[in-house]
Amino acid sequence: MTDAKPTATPYRVLARKYRPATFADMIGQETLVRTLTNAIASGRLAQGYMLTGVRGVGKTTTARILARAFNCIGPDGKGGPTATPCGQCRHCLAIGEDRHMDVIEMDAASRTGVGDIRELIEGVRYRPVSARYKIYIIDEVHMLSPQAFNALLKTLEEPPSHAKFIFATTDIRKVPVTVVSRCQRFDLRRVDAATLTDFYGKIAASEGAKLAPGALALIARAADGSVRDGLSLLDRALALAEGEVGEQQVRDMLGLADRGRIFDLFDLLMKGEAAGALGLLAELYQSGADPALLLQDLLDLTHWLTRIKLVPETAEDPAAAEIERRRGREMAGKLSLPVLARCWQMLLKGLGETQNAPAPLQAAEMALIRLMHVAEMPPPGELARRVLDGMSAGGATGASPATAAAASSTPPAGRAAIAMGEGGGRAPAVSAQPAPLSATSPAEALAKAPMPESFAEVVALADAKGDLILRTNLARHVHLVRFETGRIELRPSAQAPANLANRLGQRLSEWTGKRWVVSVSSEPGASTMEEQAAAVADAARAEVMTHPLVQAALAAFPGSTLEAVRDLTLGGEAAGGGEAAG
Secondary structure (H helix, E strand, C coil): CCCCCCCCCCCCCHHHHCCCCCHHHCCCCHHHHHHHHHHHHCCCCCCEEEEECCCCCCHHHHHHHHHHHHHCCCCCCCCCCCCCCCCCCHHHHHHHCCCCCCEEEEECCCCCCHHHHHHHHHHHCCCCCCCCCEEEEEECHHHCCHHHHHHHHHHHHCCCCCEEEEEEECCHHHCCHHHHCCCEEEECCCCCHHHHHHHHHHHHHHCCCCECHHHHHHHHHHHCCCHHHHHHHHHHHHCCCCCCECHHHHHHHHCCCCHHHHHHHHHHHHHCCHHHHHHHHHHHHHCCCCHHHHHHHHHHHHHHHHHHHHCHHHHHCCCCCHHHHHHHHHHHCCCCHHHHHHHHHHHHHHHHHHHHCCCHHHHHHHHHHHHHHHCCCCCHHHHHHHHHHHHHHCCCCCCCHHHHHHHHHCCHHHCCEECCCCCCCCCCCCCCCCCCCCCCCHHHHHCCCCCCCCHHHHHHHHHHCCCHHHHHHHHHHEEEEEEECCEEEEEECCCCCCCHHHHHHHHHHHHHCCCCEEEECCCCCCCCHHHHHHHHHHHHHHHHHCCHHHHHHHHHCCCCCCCEEEECCCCEEEEECCCCCC
């Protein structure tokens, strides 16, 4: 006879092989462990526990450790409930092998009906066969039907002294509050990447494998706080090579792009270099990077740069890679917060489109194209200011107080710039350059403004303070009746906001630190500032039209029109706007 060959031990995945057997083996849940340890040591054993958290953080593992802790009798068979189960007594061994008769596990995802719960409740009244407590572990409890929850309520509130209920759920919002209120709730938090990296490194060493620190960090980041997900990824990584598993191999396994290339791609996007950015995207795609993960990496980079922008010390985080610290500081110094915020919103929208698109690469390309076209766009506040300044510079919509004053004080002979169009066509109007935003410091912004001595100065103050809506309403919809320092009497037009007077008084008091009284009058008052500016522009145009040189130019070019009148000495447009029929 020949000897029988020994049966090979079946391989156990890392998630099962390294499942914690005691509270001391758990990572990242210090608060939970401390609370349960103290409760068990003091004999405060609740009748129900509700364990919540994302997948893979240890909810079911905690439930099984509790089952052992409640029923452990110690190696000598004389022990009581303990936070450190011995792992040697018959109860610890049977619970660890999922064969204990008094520990009933139920998957609520597959047994959702009221009949399943009634069957469970029927067994609650019977005492345990051999253990100290009968333990009911219900996983994914939020999947139970409303009728099943109702059937469970009374038993859960007043269970027999020998029964304990432990619930686990990934969606606590779907569990009725009547059930949650009858349990002690524990929220298991995500495990941070640094803890996971250290944990996976120890497991790899115990398995006789070697992974580069960068590879372990990538696995920990991809795990997203889930210990079990990371262990599954580590299982795959250990099968990649016989020697050391490098960072690039793990990137290829996960479909991730090289971190340096992500910085390069983001830099090209911010510079608006479409050909380079799309070429790099195609290159990364051909090398195996997933388009959705590429956008996710860009989102992560945007968040990283924003944190460095707000808290520069973030770039000194030793847990971050050297390239992230060095290039992060460099790029964050070149970008403004409004630009980063806009990048975040557009990438987030593009990520959703890419994940749901039939052609993910095309969706990612379109998202990056949109981002490139708005990368250099000014913030909304500056755009609004430019629009208002441009409107004020033209006579058709009215001029600003300063422009109107310049137009009225400059003689017609000094205004000699005429924009002409031939053949009856409209010549391009001369537009004023937008006034640059004043770079005031926070201390200067908080300083009290001087008291305005005219209504025009009030409008200019609103413009300087950035209240563009108030500034537009004052120039367009207010007929001034009387003005004194500290007191304004006005007649708002029908289009003005109902609270314009109150808002103006409040804002002036805030800006100047003095009390202002703004009252509404029934008197007609003066024309609005825009109407005054338009009248000045019309007068200037009419006066310039009588100039012999202008008449000669119009005669020399039939069909021409006078587009604008500009003050060459001041370099600004004194008046303009309307088009003369030619």
